[in-house]
Amino acid sequence: MQLKHAPSRVLMASLLAAPQLASAFYLPGVAPTSYKKDELVPLYVNTIRPVAGSDAMLHSLVSYDYYYPLFQFCRPEGGPQSASESLGSILFGDRIKTSPFELKMAHNETCKTLCEVTYQKGHAMFVNQQIRSGISLNWLVDGLPAGQKIIDEISETEFYNPGFLLGQQFQDSDQVQFNNHYDIIVEYHEVAGSKDQYRVVGVIVQPESRKYTGPVGPDTCNTALDPVILSETGDTKVQFTYSVYWIPSTTAWATRWDKYLHVFDPKIHWFSLVNSAIIVIFLVMTVMSILVRTLKKDIARYNRLDQINLDDLSGTSSALEDGVQEDSGWKLVHGDVFRTPPNPLLLSVFLGNGAQLFVMTGFTIAFALLGFLSPSYRGSLGTFMILLYTVLGFVGGYTSARFYKSLHGEKWKLNIILTPLLVPGIVFATFFLLDLFLWAKQSSGAVPFTTMLVIVLIWFVISVPLSFAGSWLGFRAPAIEPPVRTNQIPRQIPPVTTYLQPIPSMLLVGLLPFGAIFVELYFIMSSIWFSKIYYMFGFLFLCYGLMILTCASVTVLLVYFLLCAENYNWQWRAFLAAGTSAGYIFLNALIYWISKLSMSGFAGSVLYIGYSLLISFLFFILTGSIGFFASWLFVRKIYSSIKID
Ligand SMILES: *[C@@H]1O[C@H](CO)[C@@H](O)[C@H](O)[C@H]1NC(C)=O
Numbered sequence: 001m002q003l004k005h006a007p008s009r010v011l012m013a014s015l016l017a018a019p020q021l022a023s024a025f026y027l028p029g030v031a032p033t034s035y036k037k038d039e040l041v042p043l044y045v046n047t048i049r050p051v052a053g054s055d056a057m058l059h060s061l062v063s064y065d066y067y068y069p070l071f072q073f074c075r076p077e078g079g080p081q082s083a084s085e086s087l088g089s090i091l092f093g094d095r096i097k098t099s100p101f102e103l104k105m106a107h108n109e110t111c112k113t114l115c116e117v118t119y120q121k122g123h124a125m126f127v128n129q130q131i132r133s134g135i136s137l138n139w140l141v142d143g144l145p146a147g148q149k150i151i152d153e154i155s156e157t158e159f160y161n162p163g164f165l166l167g168q169q170f171q172d173s174d175q176v177q178f179n180n181h182y183d184i185i186v187e188y189h190e191v192a193g194s195k196d197q198y199r200v201v202g203v204i205v206q207p208e209s210r211k212y213t214g215p216v217g218p219d220t221c222n223t224a225l226d227p228v229i230l231s232e233t234g235d236t237k238v239q240f241t242y243s244v245y246w247i248p249s250t251t252a253w254a255t256r257w258d259k260y261l262h263v264f265d266p267k268i269h270w271f272s273l274v275n276s277a278i279i280v281i282f283l284v285m286t287v288m289s290i291l292v293r294t295l296k297k298d299i300a301r302y303n304r305l306d307q308i309n310l311d312d313l314s315g316t317s318s319a320l321e322d323g324v325q326e327d328s329g330w331k332l333v334h335g336d337v338f339r340t341p342p343n344p345l346l347l348s349v350f351l352g353n354g355a356q357l358f359v360m361t362g363f364t365i366a367f368a369l370l371g372f373l374s375p376s377y378r379g380s381l382g383t384f385m386i387l388l389y390t391v392l393g394f395v396g397g398y399t400s401a402r403f404y405k406s407l408h409g410e411k412w413k414l415n416i417i418l419t420p421l422l423v424p425g426i427v428f429a430t431f432f433l434l435d436l437f438l439w440a441k442q443s444s445g446a447v448p449f450t451t452m453l454v455i456v457l458i459w460f461v462i463s464v465p466l467s468f469a470g471s472w473l474g475f476r477a478p479a480i481e482p483p484v485r486t487n488q489i490p491r492q493i494p495p496v497t498t499y500l501q502p503i504p505s506m507l508l509v510g511l512l513p514f515g516a517i518f519v520e521l522y523f524i525m526s527s528i529w530f531s532k533i534y535y536m537f538g539f540l541f542l543c544y545g546l547m548i549l550t551c552a553s554v555t556v557l558l559v560y561f562l563l564c565a566e567n568y569n570w571q572w573r574a575f576l577a578a579g580t581s582a583g584y585i586f587l588n589a590l591i592y593w594i595s596k597l598s599m600s601g602f603a604g605s606v607l608y609i610g611y612s613l614l615i616s617f618l619f620f621i622l623t624g625s626i627g628f629f630a631s632w633l634f635v636r637k638i639y640s641s642i643k644i645d
Helices: 007-016 018-022 087-091 121-133 266-314 330-335 344-369 380-391 393-406 412-440 449-476 502-529 537-564 570-579 581-596 602-640
Strands: 043-045 109-119 135-137 139-141 147-152 157-162 167-169 176-178 181-190 198-208 236-248
Touching: 087 380, 087 449, 109 121, 121 135, 121 167, 121 176, 139 198, 147 198, 157 198, 266 330, 266 502, 266 537, 330 537, 344 380, 344 393, 344 412, 344 537, 344 570, 344 602, 380 393, 380 449, 393 412, 393 449, 412 449, 412 602, 502 537, 502 570, 502 581, 502 602, 537 570, 537 602, 570 581, 570 602, 581 602
Parallel strands: 181 236
Antiparallel strands: 043 139, 109 236, 147 157, 167 176, 181 198
């Protein structure tokens, strides 16, 4: 990475360079493969994915299998075979298959013929439509995605962007040309100290549209030809060809991913993050210090009043301060603050799942930061997340049960059952419905039935029993006793001022955690929807920390104000207020939709909204739980530091 020599940016460089470090560990599946000269290097084909069109907007979300019949791409002899893939890789849309291309290590070849295909008008219309909306082919050579070389104009560095276009639009007309020739440029590196051992360190494909008129031989590729236009009124014969060029490179195998992991203007990214971090930390520190000072004063006053009242009783002191003064502030609600909130079952189930999500996210980001989930091991991030969430079912069950018991819940069986089923069930159901949509569209993005089965199996065979075990331990553990007794009769809650009313307070509290992750969210969205490689886990780690900090502190502040206003229904208020940041995430997704995507089909819109809702829902559970746990610790702390007679 271009900044690693600047000493002032050592931290940043180390954050960015994490994947690079990781490749030195040789994880399973990413150990280097060496080839002898002329040895066959397999080229695999992956999903055909929509990318930004010429207007920089995304027009579709429906991806296709490479061998989807309407594309009519050449097949290998005996039909394509599927490569084995990890769970995360399948879930994130990879469908890796064998191909008819023959690449021989360090052996240049020009204009090899693949096959000849006739496009009928129906097929041509489909393909032209796909080219217009922008769609890219994704190939893999030795695990490296075939990319296109792009120059970043700001930093003047070149990098490889995975995928290359199926075709392109003419500059001056509405017609599109279809790419039927591929220049495959493979960079290779001789293993140091060994003879005849070569490794692949870079792959670029330059697609071309070439309308062949005669027989194709090795020299045909030197001549200029007209582009191929698939006719929508008749048949078009298309001959597929490719050339392979092997270029010796000094890039070592361990650093071959660097060119793919390009940060557009890292300086701006870094500065905006540091800016928001400083603002957030400054805000939080200020607010917290004011809160702590106020609380100390409150507690001192309450305890002094207590003393005076005691002295009063024994008749040794004149009552300087009367009871009126004591009847104010958060101490008043001490008999109600630990009263069981409405719907304790749902709250504890959410909290259990929130804890599970919280730990999973933290661990995943930390592992990714250490470089264990580098992009060279396809789908490792997704697989890791799913397995971790499964195993953490134990944490979820325990948290949910322990809280439910402490909230004096009685339907403990329902709690045990709902904890591993409710939230994952909602997620799975949504996912399944969206998948049906993709199935109907014959998109390859649809997760195969067997994978669905595997997920359900993992869920019911590992996660649910672990959650039950956690619940069992949670119910056996002693209930967490509140520091003050709860009165028999609930107090009247006085009406509250405007900003403490549910809706305004939720909107205010939810905004700040969202603000903390806003910048990073943009990059995550573009990596999800524009299938860019995301690897800036250093930034993400900081953002996650900032989000937790803001989420916790603004919710604590809200709870303090609520208690001062003698409103003791803080539990759900804290959860919902913190969870509102998910609403902002959804809103942000809608704005992104309008500004970056221009979906023509109904299916694309449904998918986008569906996935955005799903992500927002999980975020709601996560931030809601963070807000609740912080408030819970806070409330316990302040009520255990005052004396109650
Ligand atoms: C293949 O062709 C390229 C470009 O013409 C050339 O730079 C390279 O050295 C050739 N490689 C081999 C192994 O001949």
